[in-house]
Amino acid sequence: MFFYVAKRLLSAVFIMWAVTTIVFFAMRTVPADPAEVVLGEYATPEALEGFRRAAGLDQPLLVQYKDFMLGLTQGDLGRSLITNQPVADQIISLFPYTLELAIASLLIGALLGIPLGVLTAVKQNTWVDYVGRLFALSGFSFPAFYLGILLLLLFSLHLEWFPIVHSFEDYTLAERIENLVLPAASLGIIQAAYITRLTRSSMLEQLESDYVRTARSKGLAERTVQYKHVLKNVMIPVITAMGLYTGTILGGAVLTETIFNRPGIGKLLVGAIAQRDYTLIQSGLMVFAFVIVIVNLIVDLSYSLFDPRVKYD
Amino acid sequence: MTDTTTSIAVSAPRASLPKVLWSLLTANVGVSIAVLFVVGMVLVAVFAPLLAPYDPIAQSIMKASQPPSAQHWLGTDEFGRDVLSRVIYGARPALLVGTLSVAFAMVVGLPIGILAGLHMGWLDRIVGWCVDIMLAFPSLLLALLIVTLLGSSLPMLIVAIGISNIPLFIRLARSSTLVVKNLEFVQLARTFGASNLRIIVSHIFPNIIGPIIVMGTLSIAGAIREEASLSFLGLGVLPPAPSWGNLIRDGIQNIFDAPHLAVLPGLVLTLAVLAFNMVGDALRDALDPRGLTRRRTGA
Numbered sequence: 001m002f003f004y005v006a007k008r009l010l011s012a013v014f015i016m017w018a019v020t021t022i023v024f025f026a027m028r029t030v031p032a033d034p035a036e037v038v039l040g041e042y043a044t045p046e047a048l049e050g051f052r053r054a055a056g057l058d059q060p061l062l063v064q065y066k067d068f069m070l071g072l073t074q075g076d077l078g079r080s081l082i083t084n085q086p087v088a089d090q091i092i093s094l095f096p097y098t099l100e101l102a103i104a105s106l107l108i109g110a111l112l113g114i115p116l117g118v119l120t121a122v123k124q125n126t127w128v129d130y131v132g133r134l135f136a137l138s139g140f141s142f143p144a145f146y147l148g149i150l151l152l153l154l155f156s157l158h159l160e161w162f163p164i165v166h167s168f169e170d171y172t173l174a175e176r177i178e179n180l181v182l183p184a185a186s187l188g189i190i191q192a193a194y195i196t197r198l199t200r201s202s203m204l205e206q207l208e209s210d211y212v213r214t215a216r217s218k219g220l221a222e223r224t225v226q227y228k229h230v231l232k233n234v235m236i237p238v239i240t241a242m243g244l245y246t247g248t249i250l251g252g253a254v255l256t257e258t259i260f261n262r263p264g265i266g267k268l269l270v271g272a273i274a275q276r277d278y279t280l281i282q283s284g285l286m287v288f289a290f291v292i293v294i295v296n297l298i299v300d301l302s303y304s305l306f307d308p309r310v311k312y313d
Numbered sequence: 314m315t316d317t318t319t320s321i322a323v324s325a326p327r328a329s330l331p332k333v334l335w336s337l338l339t340a341n342v343g344v345s346i347a348v349l350f351v352v353g354m355v356l357v358a359v360f361a362p363l364l365a366p367y368d369p370i371a372q373s374i375m376k377a378s379q380p381p382s383a384q385h386w387l388g389t390d391e392f393g394r395d396v397l398s399r400v401i402y403g404a405r406p407a408l409l410v411g412t413l414s415v416a417f418a419m420v421v422g423l424p425i426g427i428l429a430g431l432h433m434g435w436l437d438r439i440v441g442w443c444v445d446i447m448l449a450f451p452s453l454l455l456a457l458l459i460v461t462l463l464g465s466s467l468p469m470l471i472v473a474i475g476i477s478n479i480p481l482f483i484r485l486a487r488s489s490t491l492v493v494k495n496l497e498f499v500q501l502a503r504t505f506g507a508s509n510l511r512i513i514v515s516h517i518f519p520n521i522i523g524p525i526i527v528m529g530t531l532s533i534a535g536a537i538r539e540e541a542s543l544s545f546l547g548l549g550v551l552p553p554a555p556s557w558g559n560l561i562r563d564g565i566q567n568i569f570d571a572p573h574l575a576v577l578p579g580l581v582l583t584l585a586v587l588a589f590n591m592v593g594d595a596l597r598d599a600l601d602p603r604g605l606t607r608r609r610t611g612a
Contacts, residue, residue, distance in 0.1 A: 011445075014442075015442075015445050015446055015449055016449075018442070018446045019446060019449050019450070022446065023458070026458065026462055027462075029462060030461075030462055137587065137590060137591065137594070138583075138587060140590060141534065141538075141583055141586040141587035141590050142583055142586075143538045143541055143542060143579070143582060143583065143586070144542075145542060145545055145561070146561065146579040146582065146583060149561070149565060149568070149575055149576070149579065150576070150579075152568075153568065153572055153576070157568075157569070157572075247448070247450075247451035247452070248451065250451050250454070251451030251452065251453035251454055252453075254453065254454065254457070254546070255453075255542055255545065255546070258546065259565075269454075269457075270546055273457065273461050273546075273548065274547070281458075281461060285450070285454060285458055288450070288451060288454055289449040289450055292448075292449050292450075292451065293449050
C-alpha cells in the first residue's frame, strides 16, 4: 500500500512538473513580444527595454525558468502583465467560485445520473429506459454554453426565477446559492447524461454476472440483488469516470462562467487570453492541470474504500 | 475490464461488416434519421453557395436586425446579414474542423499507439507519460492554449483540436494492439518471419479498425462541439466568416430582443453533435458481437 501510494504521488508530482515546464516554455514561444502587447506598438525602445528588465524577460530562458520554478515552490506565480497584481492572489480569490461550481455540478450530475442510470438498467426496454436514454444521449450532445443560454432564457428571462445580473459582492448564503443554481445546472445536466449512460451500461453488465445469478438462485429479493450487490460494483467505474469528468467540468467552467458572467478561474483565463496576459494564462492553465492531476490521484487512491478487493501491492 | 471490452470489439467478424451496418441503419428509425442528418449536413456544406439565399458576409445596414420574414426566413443580424445563409455556411467549418481534426489525431495517434502496444518497454512508458501529461489538460483548454500560441485560423483550429484528441487514439490503439498481438494468427505470422510493418498493416490494423471507427465518429461530434466552443469564445473561426459558435456569440448580444439569433444556430449545432453521437453509438452496437447477439435474439 505504502509503495503504491508513494509511486502514485511521485507520478503525480512528475506530471505536474512536466505540465508546468511545457506551459512555461510554450508561453515563451509566442511570437508576440509581451512588452509590445502591454505597452502598445508606439512604445519607445527604452520603455520596452525597461518593461522587459522589470519583468525579468531580458534574462536567458533557463534563468527565467529557474526563477519561475523557485517562485512556484514559494507560492509565487509572478505578476500579471496587465495589472501588475500578484497572480497567486487573483487565483486564490477566484478559485473558490470555480471550485463550488465544479462541486455543485458534479453533485447534480451524480444525484441525477446514478439513479437514472440504475432505473434505466432495471427497467431495460421499457418506456422509462427509452426516456432515460433519450435524455442521456441529448444531454451528452448539448454544448455546455448552449444549455447555459437556454436555461438563462427560460428561468431568468421568461420565468424570472433567477436574476439575470448577479451580484458577487456582499451577498448572503441564499444569494450565493441562487447565483450558483443555473451555472451548476448547465454543467451538471451534461454530467448527469454521461453518468446515466455509464451507470446504465455498467449495471447491465453486472446484472449478467455469475454472482448475480447465484444471488438470485439463493432466493434473494431482486431489490436486494440490484441495490446491495450490483450497485456496489457499479460504483467503481462510475467514480473513476467522475474523476475523469473533472476535466470536462473545468473546460465547461470556462464557457459557463463567461455565459453567466460569473467570477472564476475560467473567466479569468478567457480575459487573460483576450488581453494576452501571458503570466496569467500560464498560471490559469497550470491550476486547471494541477486540479485534474490531484483529483485523479484521489480517485485512484480511494478505490479500496469502494472495493475491498482492490489491494495496492 | 478494458482489455475484455477491446477483445470483444476487435474480434468482430470483418466480412459481415457492411451487412451489419446496413441492417442496423434500416432497422432503427432514430439511427436512420441521424445518418440522413449527417448526409444532409455534408450536402449542405458542399452546396452552400447554391442553397444559401444570400451572401453570408454581405452587410446591409438598411436590413439590420429584421425579424424572420418571407425574404429572410431566420431574419437578419445587426449588420443586416441573412442569418439562414450564415447558418448554412456554418456547416462548412463545423464539418471541416470536425473531420480533419479527427483525421489528424488518427494519423498521429494510431501509429504511436500501435507501436507502443507492440513493443511495450521504454517506448510504451514514454508514450504513457506523454498521454498522462496531455490528459492533464481538459481538451478544450489544450485547444485553447494551442490556438493562443499559434493564432486563430481554420488550419490552426484543426491542428489544435486534433492535438487535443491525439491521446484518445493513442490509448485506444495501444489497448487494442495489446489484445490482437497475442492472438494466434499474429503469433503464427511472426513465427513465419513476417516483419513488424507487415504484422501492423496486414494483421493488427485491420483487426482494430472497428473500435477506431467508433471512436472516430464520436470524436467528430466532440470536435464539432469544441470548434463551436472556441468560436463562441472568439478564438475559433473569426468574424465575419460564419460558424455556429460565433453565430451564437453574436446572437447572445441581442438575446433580449431576438433570442432566435442565438437559439437557432445552437439548435442546429446540438442536432449535428447528436447525429454524430447516434451514428457512433449505432456503429459501436454494430461492431460489438454481444450487441448483435442481443439484437438477433430480441433481448
